[in-house]
Every structure is written in C-alpha cells, then in structure tokens.
Amino acid sequence: MIARIRTVFVQEFRLARRNQWVLLATLMLTLFALALAFFGAGQGAALKADVLSLTAASLATLSVYLIPLIALLMSYDAFSGEVERGALALTLATPIRRWELFAAKFLAQCCAAGIAIVGSLAIAGAAVALVYGTEPAGLWAWARLTATSALLGAVFVAAGLTLSAATGRTARAAAFAIGIWLVMVVLYDLALLGGIMAAGEGVFASRVFPWLVLANPADAFRLYNLAALDAAPVAGIDGLARTLPFAPAAALGALALWLAALLALGMNRTGRIEP
Amino acid sequence: MNVLDITGLTIAFGKTVAVDNVSLSVAPGERLALLGHNGAGKTTLFKAILGFLKPASGQIAVAGHRPGSDAARIAVNYLPETVAFARNLTGREVLEYFSGLRGAPRAEIAGLLERVGLTGAADRAVGTYSKGMRQRLGLAQALIGAPRLLLLDEPTSGLDPVSRHEFYGIIAEAASRGSAVLLSSHGLEEIQNRTDRVAILAQGELRAEGTLAELAARAALRSTIRVTALPGEAERLHAELGGTRVNGTRLDIPCPPGAKLDLLARVGSHAGALADFDLQTPGLDDIYRHFSGQPLREETPQ
Numbered sequence: 417m418i419a420r421i422r423t424v425f426v427q428e429f430r431l432a433r434r435n436q437w438v439l440l441a442t443l444m445l446t447l448f449a450l451a452l453a454f455f456g457a458g459q460g461a462a463l464k465a466d467v468l469s470l471t472a473a474s475l476a477t478l479s480v481y482l483i484p485l486i487a488l489l490m491s492y493d494a495f496s497g498e499v500e501r502g503a504l505a506l507t508l509a510t511p512i513r514r515w516e517l518f519a520a521k522f523l524a525q526c527c528a529a530g531i532a533i534v535g536s537l538a539i540a541g542a543a544v545a546l547v548y549g550t551e552p553a554g555l556w557a558w559a560r561l562t563a564t565s566a567l568l569g570a571v572f573v574a575a576g577l578t579l580s581a582a583t584g585r586t587a588r589a590a591a592f593a594i595g596i597w598l599v600m601v602v603l604y605d606l607a608l609l610g611g612i613m614a615a616g617e618g619v620f621a622s623r624v625f626p627w628l629v630l631a632n633p634a635d636a637f638r639l640y641n642l643a644a645l646d647a648a649p650v651a652g653i654d655g656l657a658r659t660l661p662f663a664p665a666a667a668l669g670a671l672a673l674w675l676a677a678l679l680a681l682g683m684n685r686t687g688r689i690e691p
Numbered sequence: 692m693n694v695l696d697i698t699g700l701t702i703a704f705g706k707t708v709a710v711d712n713v714s715l716s717v718a719p720g721e722r723l724a725l726l727g728h729n730g731a732g733k734t735t736l737f738k739a740i741l742g743f744l745k746p747a748s749g750q751i752a753v754a755g756h757r758p759g760s761d762a763a764r765i766a767v768n769y770l771p772e773t774v775a776f777a778r779n780l781t782g783r784e785v786l787e788y789f790s791g792l793r794g795a796p797r798a799e800i801a802g803l804l805e806r807v808g809l810t811g812a813a814d815r816a817v818g819t820y821s822k823g824m825r826q827r828l829g830l831a832q833a834l835i836g837a838p839r840l841l842l843l844d845e846p847t848s849g850l851d852p853v854s855r856h857e858f859y860g861i862i863a864e865a866a867s868r869g870s871a872v873l874l875s876s877h878g879l880e881e882i883q884n885r886t887d888r889v890a891i892l893a894q895g896e897l898r899a900e901g902t903l904a905e906l907a908a909r910a911a912l913r914s915t916i917r918v919t920a921l922p923g924e925a926e927r928l929h930a931e932l933g934g935t936r937v938n939g940t941r942l943d944i945p946c947p948p949g950a951k952l953d954l955l956a957r958v959g960s961h962a963g964a965l966a967d968f969d970l971q972t973p974g975l976d977d978i979y980r981h982f983s984g985q986p987l988r989e990e991t992p993q
Contacts, residue, residue: 423791427784434779501775506832509741509769510792511761691743 420512424520432490432528441486441532448482449475449540454547468544468554469645472561475537476641479565480634484572484601487529491576492593494521495689496586505691518686522570522577522679529569537562561641564668568637571675578682581689601634608635626661633674640667692755693718694766694840694871695740700749702732702739709735711895712749719839722862722872724882726979727892733875734772736892737842740873741769754839765793768838770829772845778818782809782828785817786835795836807831807861823854830861841865843874847881859885879903879975893983903975910981912973914946916954924964932957940966 432438453471498504507517541558544550576593583589608628612621629635643664693716702710710732717723727733738744740751742759753763776785786800804813807827812820820828826846833841843862847855863885866872876882882889883903890900899906920928920940929936934944946954951970958968973981 419794420792423788426791427780427788430784431777431779501777502771502773503776505738505741505743505771506769506774506789507792508743509764509767510789511764511794512792691738 417513417516420510421516421520421523424507424512424517425524428494428521428524429527432525437486437490438528438532441490441529442536444486445479445482445532445536446539448478449536450543452478453540453544466551466554467548468541468550469557471540471544472554472557473642473645476561476638479561479568480638481601483529483533483565483568484634485597486532487525487569487572488576488593488597490529491521491525491573492580492589493586494525494577495580495686496584496589497580499584499689499691500586504689508689508691514687514689515683518577518581518679518683522574522682525573525577526566526570529573530566533565533569534562537565557641557645560644564637564640564671567668567671567675568633571633571671571678574675574678574682578678578685581682581685584689600632604632605635623661630662630667630670633671636667636670636674640664640671643667694754695873696750696752697736697740698750700736700739700751701747702735702744703747709895710739710746713892713895713897714749715890715897715900717840717871717873719869719871720866721888722866722874722886723888723890724886725873725875725890725892726877726879726882727875727983728877731892731983732895733892734844735895737769737844737873737875740840740842741767765836766839767842768833768835768840769842770833770844770846772848774825774829776817776825776828778816780817781814782817782820782824782831783813785828786831789832789835793836799835803831803834806834806864808857823850826850826854826858827861830858834861834865837868838870841870841872841874843872845875845877847876855881879979883975891979891982898984899982903978906978906982907973910973910978911948912977912981913948914951914973915971916944916946916958917969917971918942918944918958918965919967921964921966928961928964931961946970 449471452474453467456467456470456474495504498507508514537558541562545555575596579592579596580589583592608625611628612625615621615625629639639660643660695715695717697713697715700710700713701708713732713736715723725733725736735744739746740753740758742757742763751758754766756763756766780788782804783800786803787797789795790797790800801810804810807830809824809827809831812824817825817828826849830843830846833843841862846862847858850858862872862874872886874882874886879889888900888902889906891898891906899909901909916934917937918928918932918941920942922940925936925940925942928942932942932944934942937943944954944958955970958965
C-alpha cells in the first residue's frame with residue numbers, strides 16, 4: 417500500500433514540477449505578496465503599525481482569490497485527463513486501490529501547492545522583515561497566514577480532484593473548476609453582501625450571517641486570519657470578524673470539515689470511475 | 692490449467708447486450724486472436740477480464756482467480772487500443788511507475804526497454820516518441836512482471852508494416868516464455884501465422900473458434916470463376932454455364948469446393964468464346980465474412 421502510494425506520489429509530483437505549476441504559482445504569489453507589502457508599507461508606517469501584520473491582513477484578502485484558483489487549476493485534470501488519454505485503465509489494472517490513487521494524487525498536489533505557498537510567503541515575509549523590521553505579533557500573523565493558506569490550498573485541491581473524478585472529461589472538469597471558483601470565491605461573497613444590505617441590522621446579520629460566512633471555506637479562511645489580527649483595519653464583511661458568535665478557531669474547524677468531506681466524496685467518486 | 696477461462700459470459704449495458712454467452716479459454720504460451728468489428732464486444736470483453744465491468748451472468752477465471760482480485764490483477768497485463776502516457780515523462784519513468792504499482796523489481800526495467808528496442812530513447816520525454824515507439828513503450832509496460840496473461844486490444848492499429856512485424860516478434864517471444872496472449876484485431880491477414888487460434892466475435896456473440904485451417908475447412912467456401920467473353924458471346928456462355936452476368940462481357944460462376952475441376956473442364960470446352968479467365972479462391976476475408984455475417988472492410992467497387 418505504502419509503496420503504491422509512494423509510486424503515484426512521485427509520478428504526480430514530478431508532473432506538477434515538469435508542468436511548471438510549482439514555479440509559476442510560486443512566482444505569482446511572491447510577486448503579489450511583495451507588491452502588497454511594499455505598496456501598503458507607506459500606510460503602515462503612517463499608522464505606526466507593524467508592516468508584516470498589515471501585509472498579512474491584505475494578503476489574506478488576496479489569497480482568497482488566488483490560492484483556490486491555483487489549487488483548482490493544478491488538480492482539475494488529474495483524473496479526467498488520464499481517463500481521456502486511456503492511461504487510467506492501465507493504472508487501475510494494477511493492484512492499486514482506488515482510494516490509494518486518490519490519496520496519492522491529493523498528497524502530491526498538496527505538496528506542490530504547499531511548496532509554492534510556503535515558498536512565496538517565506539520570500540515575501542523575509543523581505544518585509546528585513547526592510548521594515550518586525551515584532552513577534554507580525555511573525556505570528558505571517559505564520560498563521562502561511563499555514564491557513566496551505567490548508568485552503570488543500571481544500572481546493574481536494575475539490576478539484578473530486579470534480580475531476582466525478583466528471584471524467586477534461587472539458588467538463590475545466591468548466592466545473594471555473595464555476596466552483598466563481599461561486600465559492602466571488603459570487604458567494606456578493607450574495608452575502610447583498611443579503612446583509614437588504615436585511616440590515618437584525619437577526620440575520622447577527623445570527624445567520626456569521627454561520628453563512630463560516631460555511632464557505634474561502635470566507636472561513638479570511639475570517640480566521642482577520643479575526644486573529646487586532647491591529648488590522650477591517651471593513652465590510654470583514655468587519656464581522658469583530659462581532660463573532662463563535663471563536664475564530666471555529667473557522668479552522670470549518671476548513672477541516674470541508675477537507676474531510678471533500679476527501680470522502682472524492683474517494684467515493686474515484687471508486688465509481690469506469691475507465 | 693488454462694490461464695484464462697470464460698464460461699457463458701454475458702455483459703449488458705441496460706437493454707443492450709454487449710457480450711452474449713461467450714465461452715473462451717487460453718492456455719499458457721498460447722496466442723488467441725479475437726476478431727471482430729468495432730462494437731463487436733472485444734473491448735467490453737477485455738474490460739470484464741480486467742474486472743472493470745460486472746458480468747450479467749457467466750464466469751471469468753484469471754489464473755483461477757476472480758477478475759479484479761489482487762492475484763488476477765498481478766496475473767494480467769493490459770495494453771489498450773489507444774493509450775497516451777503523460778508527454779512530460781520519460782519512457783523509463785513510465786515503466787518505473789507501473790513497476791512500482793505492480794511491485795515488480797526495478798532491475799527488470801532496463802531489460803524490458805532492451806526487448807522493445809527503446810534503450811536509446813529511455814530517457815527522452817514520451818512526447819518526442821513516434822507512434823511506433825509509444826506503442827512499444829505500451830507493450831513494455833504490458834510485459835512488466837512477466838504476466839501470465841497479456842491482453843492486447845488492437846495493439847498494432849496505426850503501425851507501419853515494419854513496426855507491426857517487430858511487435859508480433861516481441862509478442863511471440865513473450866508467449867514462448869509462457870505468457871498466454873489474448874489480442875484483438877480487425878485484420879485476418881495480419882494475424883495469420885502470428886497467432887495459434889482465432890475467435891470471431893460479432894454482435895457480442897462468439898461465431899467461430901479454432902485454427903485458421905479449421906475455420907477454412909468448416910466454412911467450405913466456394914471459389915468463383917470469372918470469365919470474360921468475346922464480344923457477342925456472353926449471352927450464350929451465360930446460358931451454357933449459369934452464374935451471374937456482371938456486365939456486357941463478364942460472368943461470375945460460383946464453384947463449390949469439390950466441383951472445381953469439373954467446372955474448369957466445362958469452361959475449357961468454350962475456350963473459343965473466352966477473352967479471359969480468372970479463378971478467385973476464398974481468402975481470409977471471406978472466411979471472416981462467412982462467420983461474422985459481415986464484410987471485414989468496406990466493399991471496394993469492382
């Protein structure tokens with residue numbers, strides 16, 4: 417079992433590297449992080465706030481868009497591509513279990529996405545700390561951001577793999593990947609914003625709304641990072657982070673639940689693929 | 692003991708019966724060719740042997756094991772009709788992957804690359820391979836772990852005659868080492884002298900099975916004598932010899948196996964009226980057509 421998972425892992429990670437996903441994602445995230453850090457730094461100095469904490473706050477808002485996109489792009493073709501090329505039948509003709517295949521692909525792509533995320537945030541964080549100096553609070557905020565970004569990446573890798581296994585066709589998987597990204601990352605927020613504007617202050621805003629935010633992994637990620645920052649100026653939906661009916665750590669629980677649910681669903685779907 | 696035993700196998704997709712009450716067996720070292728049109732049920736049969744499809748009825752035993760069980764998966768290796776390995780991997784990496792999944796020793800890989808003639812290209816990306824090289828890599832993959840049963844689904848479609856010849860050479864070698872081979876094809880000429888037995892599948896049913904010589908004898912096909920008459924003689928020849936008029940001057944006369952010489956003598960007696968004469972003996976295609984009820988390929992207008 418371990419030998420088979422390792423075999424698929426090595427192959428899948430090699431592919432991610434050769435397709436230059438790791439390099440591309442690292443470059444993109446590093447550039448965005450550096451841009452936010454150094455353009456936002458003037459404001460931080462004026463506020464006499466720690467630049468690293470401030471950058472962590474703005475980067476949390478940006479990562480919500482970028483990381484799910486990168487994770488979905490890495491993973492959406494993992495099964496559908498092999499089904500279309502006829503290679504999956506060969507893999508499944510060997511003694512490998514379906515869940516082993518899913519798990520190995522998941523681990524490899526998480527590693528690829530994780531290396532890009534951790535690497536780019538480490539580079540950008542080090543640059544900011546060197547130029548502006550930092551305090552323990554800033555380092556903590558940065559570490560939290562890095563760890564939860566990797567977790568967010570894992571959730572969307574699992575989502576991408578699941579839809580790849582469920583659709584079985586590359587074109588359809590790509591459409592679903594874009595659809596999921598739009599709904600989860602963009603439209604969901606807009607709908608919530610519309611809801612809270614319409615409902616105003618009341619039961620919806622204080623009781624229902626926070627749970628709806630928690631229900632979306634992307635929002636849960638942002639909520640956790642912003643709620644953990646005392647100094648960051650937050651507004652709009654993010655202002656909610658100040659008046660939560662639950663502890664911020666509950667947002668991590670939501671992410672973990674999503675991950676577990678998607679892994680279970682993905683393995684189930686992989687079991688139903690007919691190569 | 693047979694490596695593959697199929698008894699009364701039926702596979703249905705909804706109301707469509709893809710494989711209908713098929714029984715087959717292949718012994719170690721034996722090569723069996725499965726012939727049939729696209730849609731005859733060849734690939735469905737293969738998928739059932741691999742354990743991807745559940746039979747509606749009947750049994751399959753792979754080296755005595757249930758398809759899809761670990762023992763069966765280890766015993767069978769498979770080469771699908773079209774397979775495209777990831778373009779960014781090298782040939783060696785592809786083989787390492789499948790060796791790892793089958794738990795076969797890595798030390799075997801160099802030998803496999805040698806057997807299929809890919810040693811020089813082993814560390815190049817698969818994307819740079821020609822069609823023939825990719826197919827040979829697929830075959831090397833199928834030879835990993837010295838399988839007891841090789842399932843090859845139209846392995847030579849799209850290959851040039853030289854590659855095809857080499858391909859069958861490798862298959863013969865695998866069979867001589869004791870692997871049973873079940874391969875599908877739609878060309879009878881292609882598998883002539885390259886397999887031990889032939890099974891003809893049409894619309895999911897097994898129509899015939901045996902050596903080519905047995906099938907030819909069983910079909911007892913008629914030859915056709917085609918005569919071309921001199922101008923103005925066709926009418927008279929038709930009346931005398933029977934057969935069918937093809938055009939103004941040509942006449943096709945069917946000829947049962949035992950009556951060849953007799954008919955030849957009768958045609959000879961009209962030698963003065965003939966412009967040309969041709970004897971068409973039944974070919975492999977006719978044998979196939981006889982059993983499957985369908986022409987092997989599109990009729991070419993004469």
